Amino acid sequence: MNAPAGTPTPTRAAILVVDDEPRSVEVIARVLGEDFEVHTALNAAAALAILETEWIQAIFCDQRMPERSGVDLLTEVRARWPDIVRIIVTGYTDTDDMIGAINEAGIHQFITKPWHPDQLLLAAQGAARLYQLQRDYDRLSLELKLAAPTAQARVVERREKVRENFHFDALIRSPGSALNEVCRRAAQVATFDIPVLILGETGTGKELLSRAIHYSSLRGERPFFAVNCGAIPDELLESELFGHKKGSFTGAHTNRIGLLDQADGGTVLLDEIGDVSPAFQVKLLRFLQEGEIRPVGSNDVKRVNVRVLAATHADLSAAVKAGRFREDLYYRLAALTLTMPPLRERRGDLRALAQHLLDRLSTTHGKRVKGFTEEALGCIETYDWPGNVRELQNEVTRMLVLAGTDQLGADLLSPHVVHGAAAASAKVMPLEAAIRNAGPLKDRIERMEALILMETLVRCRWNKSRAAEELGLSRVGLRAKLERYGIARDAAFGRSH
CATH class of the missing domain: 3.40.50.300 (P-loop containing nucleotide triphosphate hydrolases)
Known part of the structure; x- marks a missing residue:
């Protein structure tokens, strides 16, 4: 569906995945599904039918398919829908074949098998961005033709906005x-x-x-x-x-x-x-x-x-x-x-950075929320973020999508984030390290117990009745353990009393 320049596009970018192997289509769709609206097709004919009716911004296509190759399909796509960003996913690495595909079908990017999920996500994000830039260029070109002085002023304004951004x-x-x-x-x-x-x-x-x-x-x-x-x-x-x-x-x-x-x-x-x-x-x-x-x-x-x-x-x-x-x-x-x-050396930036990402993603996905709870921000500030800003952005996206209220709580964080934050806050080593680490059995068990208590309380939003029930303890027993390990809500994740 090739709409004219200036026509509004959907808030959530649409990706078409084409592969004759159902399992491959399913896996790619699952990887991209959190950030994009994903359409799938098992052959070229089905793909063309989708393109006739849906607003597609990028297409991921397998090269080797029985009826038509990926290059053949994308060559037709280039002729009929030139704005769509075309990406080939292939295990065939012959250089001449790849160069020929780039020229024939206008391939934006090659992704070779086996691929990594982050590789697909980055390719999809880049394709969506390129598509939008193409649309912006088309719109500006039309404005320049219709009203050159006004359009020129807008170009200058846009350029200044880019510089500011x-x-x-x-x-x-x-x-x-x-x-x-x-x-x-x-x-x-x-x-x-x-x-x-x-x-x-x-x-x-x-x-x-x-x-x-x-x-x-x-x-x-x-x-x-x-x-x-x-x-x-x-x-x-x-x-x-x-x-x-x-x-x-x-x-x-x-x-x-x-x-x-x-x-x-x-x-x-x-x-x-x-x-x-x-x-x-x-x-x-x-x-x-x-x-x-x-x-x-x-x-x-x-x-x-x-x-x-x-x-x-x-x-x-x-x-x-x-x-x-x-x-x-x-x-x-x-x-x-x-x-x-890295983010682990920028803990003081994490609140502002997480809120900035949330504001941007809320606009992108059309879902407005107020912000994060203090417990969620405490986890975010305490976790090391080995994947840095990309990992943080994925986590904020996940929280936003799963949120049922206007505030994002710590219970929406991925288990490994809560786990890492709780281990750092309770000043104990991660569970796996505690199991492997040498030392008296009593000390190792106590470290693990403190970590499990902290994680459970975070997931239960510090509802001690729920936490005690989940752990098979009485409220009195839970309270005794919290006092023993010095675990308190006000002290969690480095917050002051």
Whole structure:
């Protein structure tokens, strides 16, 4: 269903999953179902029927299907519904086949089997975002044609809004946050046209920081592109960055302008730079040294003016010492190094960050709530969040979807979050560690008992009658154990009396 530009789209993005294996369809639908409206089809004909009636923003399609291949189907989709973002899921990794598919069907992304759930979610989120950006572009183009002066003013206003959304102030943090010093140094270097290497665990906001650097620089009016280098094979990464000439390899039916050329005057973020191969490191170093690009299959060299930012979760200095990453490339990328702190080092930011995510997700999903209970916020502040902001966002989404009241309580948190928070609050080791850890049996049992008591009370919203019944204790017995271990609601999760 291809609606004209400017027509309102559904609040919840719709994804179509096409695969001839019912089990595969079921699993992918389950992974995406919490965040998206998922439609499924077991063959190309069923998929086309859905596309005729439903507003689909992205399509995940298996490549090998008995009647029509994924490339054949997506080629027709491209012709009839060009706005739909097309993603292939395949176990077939022949490079020529993949490059041909990109050109024939306009594939946005390849996902190879076996895939990870986070990989699917990130691909779906990126596709929904790209779809919306395409719609915004179409709408702006129409406005420019109908009323050029007014539309131009709106473009300027939108550009300023983008700059505001990606400014350093948009990185949610508290006055005493560990992120403040990172943002201060990033703001200092933003206006200096030098490469910056951003380090940090996955999900800490490295791309957000790089966008803030770009939009705070003199290049802020020019394009910004982010490329996940670790997710693309060398051949495709070279084409993505440098472009290619028609006929330079199998499937290259048209010329392609690389992102470095498209970003001329702007900024390119090379995300997960630590994952690129030694062979591609050489090509990238040559570009950084000379400032010149040569599309694949071409003898023509073009000079471009691009600021390169790089990001990685890996320890690049260790990779240099181990011989996995070129030392000269490392120093080319790391004129200045910034390290994004993980959420476990930003506990003071967690209340504001969780509320910010909740406000945004409430608008996205059309479900308004007031906020979190104190117990929920206590758990959120105490848990370590190994998956950082992405894990926190998934948890807030889950709580919002499951909520039956206008406040999100600790009982809506995932068991492992409550478990980790309770262990930290009760100053005992996690249950599994307590079982494995050496020590007197009595001490180990007491640590486990204290943890179980804390978890049960949180799940029961500190209703001691319910907790006692669940644990098979009398209220008097429960009270005695709480006094013995010093467990009190006012002291839970680090809150003051």
